[in-house]
Amino acid sequence: GAGVSQSPSNKVTEKGKDVELRCDPISGHTALYWYRQSLGQGLEFLIYFQGNSAPDKSGLPSDRFSAERTGGSVSTLTIQRTQQEDSAVYLCASSRSRTSTEAFFGQGTRLTVV
Template identity: 90%
Template structure:
């Protein structure tokens, strides 16, 4: 399939543990986005990568959250010392990064922090 893929699809962890979420964007897409959606809430922007530019980290909720994008392709979102309020669905999207282009979303990773 040529869509955006994310792994794992579900992650259950204990409070205080670190987690890594992975996103494989569509080949050729230069822009990659991370969002999260908590229960009953809308999409919350976390971070945005565009080519080789410095990422827009303005949506990261705390310094426990970080993300990398290696080689302009795969991205990893890391949450350190997880808290129960981090429980949410984490969505990744990619696009061609040009104006007027829609974002294509992966299926998401459901994170549950016990």
């Protein structure tokens, strides 16, 4: 596609439920990043995928968070047993390669946990 696509754009879920957020990167981009943007914490790195290498999960806040990238393209961020503090905008970005100097961001998924 022309840009990074994220779905859904908005998600409201009940506390304790699991949610899946999807990111479709720019075609041909091998690097994919997830960030979280929240009022209290600002913009935080979550996880990074590069090709077939093991992902860098160093930013995941707890073991309730996980992510997959299937076939080197689409990525899914899963949050299990959601808590109110998980409410945030989840941003996905992709870049041409690990050494590329520019990442292109999607418009994000706004998650609200009630």
